[in-house]
Amino acid sequence: MEATARAPGKIILSGEHAVVHGSTAIAASINLYTQVNLRIFDDHENGDRLLTLQLKDVELDFSWPVGRIREALPELSTPSSSSPTACSPQFMKLIAALVEEQDIPEANAGLAAGVSAFLWLYASILGCKPATVIVTSDLPFGAGLGSSAAFCVALSAALLALSDAVSLDLNHQGWLTFSETDLELVNRWAFEGEKIIHGKPSGIDNTVSTFGNMITFKLGNLSCIKPTLPLRMLITNTRVGRNTKALVAGVSERTLRHPDAMASVFSAVDSISRELSVIIQSPAPDDLAITEKEAKLEELMEMNQGLLQCMGVGHASIETVLQTTLKYKLTSKLTGAGGGGCVLTLLPTLLATSVVDKVIADLESCGFQCLIAGIGGKGVEIRFNGSP
Numbered sequence: 571m572e573a574t575a576r577a578p579g580k581i582i583l584s585g586e587h588a589v590v591h592g593s594t595a596i597a598a599s600i601n602l603y604t605q606v607n608l609r610i611f612d613d614h615e616n617g618d619r620l621l622t623l624q625l626k627d628v629e630l631d632f633s634w635p636v637g638r639i640r641e642a643l644p645e646l647s648t649p650s651s652s653s654p655t656a657c658s659p660q661f662m663k664l665i666a667a668l669v670e671e672q673d674i675p676e677a678n679a680g681l682a683a684g685v686s687a688f689l690w691l692y693a694s695i696l697g698c699k700p701a702t703v704i705v706t707s708d709l710p711f712g713a714g715l716g717s718s719a720a721f722c723v724a725l726s727a728a729l730l731a732l733s734d735a736v737s738l739d740l741n742h743q744g745w746l747t748f749s750e751t752d753l754e755l756v757n758r759w760a761f762e763g764e765k766i767i768h769g770k771p772s773g774i775d776n777t778v779s780t781f782g783n784m785i786t787f788k789l790g791n792l793s794c795i796k797p798t799l800p801l802r803m804l805i806t807n808t809r810v811g812r813n814t815k816a817l818v819a820g821v822s823e824r825t826l827r828h829p830d831a832m833a834s835v836f837s838a839v840d841s842i843s844r845e846l847s848v849i850i851q852s853p854a855p856d857d858l859a860i861t862e863k864e865a866k867l868e869e870l871m872e873m874n875q876g877l878l879q880c881m882g883v884g885h886a887s888i889e890t891v892l893q894t895t896l897k898y899k900l901t902s903k904l905t906g907a908g909g910g911g912c913v914l915t916l917l918p919t920l921l922a923t924s925v926v927d928k929v930i931a932d933l934e935s936c937g938f939q940c941l942i943a944g945i946g947g948k949g950v951e952i953r954f955n956g957s958p
């Protein structure tokens with residue numbers, strides 16, 4: 571049995587971090603994907619009875635005899651695919667021991683969290699069957715584009731597709747979407763994986779990766795947004811690596827030290843996201859209306875960036891992007907957890923292509939990497955063996 575799932579990354583237009591503390595945020599899927607191919611073996615096919623995880627982008631393979639997993643996690647021998655469960659601290663220790671056995675190279679130490687999430691999702695959804703899981707991704711890891719969520723969503727989708735918990739047409743040719751109920755299940759499992767990687771995620775990244783589109787998200791509830799203007803964003807990867815879990819924990823610590831001040835910061839972010847959502851969806855009959863709306867969006871992005879600075883998630887490389895784009899009268903804000911990672915720059919509709927080319931050249935001369943991704947496309951999809 572074989573299935574391949576793909577799940578998109580995302581950008582956060584407003585509200586990162588504050589969304590963890592209950593504020594509204596706005597996110598959109600992007601057309602960069604993580605793809606998970608899952609092949610479960612029949613008893614006679616895999617003599618060694620191994621569970622293998624191949625991470626193609628970093629050229630790393632991990633393997634465990636399924637008997638070793640069953641011995642370490644005996645309670646998970648009977649999977650519970652239709653009821654997502656959190657990985658308890660006790661299970662986390664047992665999983666950490668299985669991951670440690672793999673000797674992940676020091677340079678890829680951050681992957682341990684992803685491999686732990688893999689083991690939890692695999693054993694919880696499918697039990698201890700021998701299988702090979704191959705992962706490829708267009709997304710940079712740890713750069714704010716939601717690679718952790720895309721990984722958890724694609725993995726949950728592939729595992730559930732070959733479990734008894736969802737109903738799909740196995741003969742369908744090409745990419746297939748899940749039913750709304752099955753998407754909910756994929757999303758809930760992905761959230762459990764994201765918890766292992768992020769510590770305390772809001773759930774916005776896995777939700778937008780699962781359902782796609784552009785969404786507002788607050789306290790676990792999503793609502794779809796239909797933009798009335800093109801919303802072109804330049805994404806600049808500062809290439810400064812960082813770890814979402816540590817940054818989220820840092821904001822929580824600051825919140826404990828200054829609860830009243832931080833409550834005001836989070837409330838201001840909530841207002842910004844709500845205003846942004848109204849502007850994005852209000853009618854824009856002509857170029858003048860679009861230009862006026864873009865100016866308001868820029869102002870709100872600038873305000874959000876200032877508040878992210880208040881939360882302590884800025885970085886010198888982000889400042890360089892802000893200053894560089896400002897030379898071209900363009901507004902930018904960090905996206906995702908900050909501390910480096912990616913920065914968004916709004917490219918107004920009437921901006922000349924020559925200016926876009928110049929700003930990209932300027933940013934690239936600083937050693938950054940630029941891309942313009944399609945935003946607001948489909949969420950997770952699945953494809954079965956043999957279909958095109």
Ligand SMILES: Nc1ncnc2c1ncn2[C@@H]1O[C@H](COP(=O)(O)OP(=O)(O)O)[C@@H](O)[C@H]1O
Pocket residue numbers: 604625680681682683684685705706707710711712713714715716717718719721767768812813814815906907
């Ligand atoms: N394709 C993948 N395979 C394994 N682990 C992954 C993959 N993509 C992401 N991860 C995990 O997610 C971590 C990065 O997540 P995070 O710090 O939240 O940044 P972001 O989600 O912005 O990329 C990686 O260090 C790794 O543990």
Ligand SMILES: C[C@@](O)(CCOP(=O)(O)O)CC(=O)O
Pocket residue numbers: 585586587588589590713714715716717718768770771772773774775814818905906907908
């Ligand atoms: C900072 C946060 O709002 C988004 C993190 O996104 P990313 O992992 O940096 O892509 C955390 C969350 O909402 O779970």
Ligand SMILES: [Mg+2]
Pocket residue numbers: 716717718719768775814
């Ligand atoms: Mg992440």
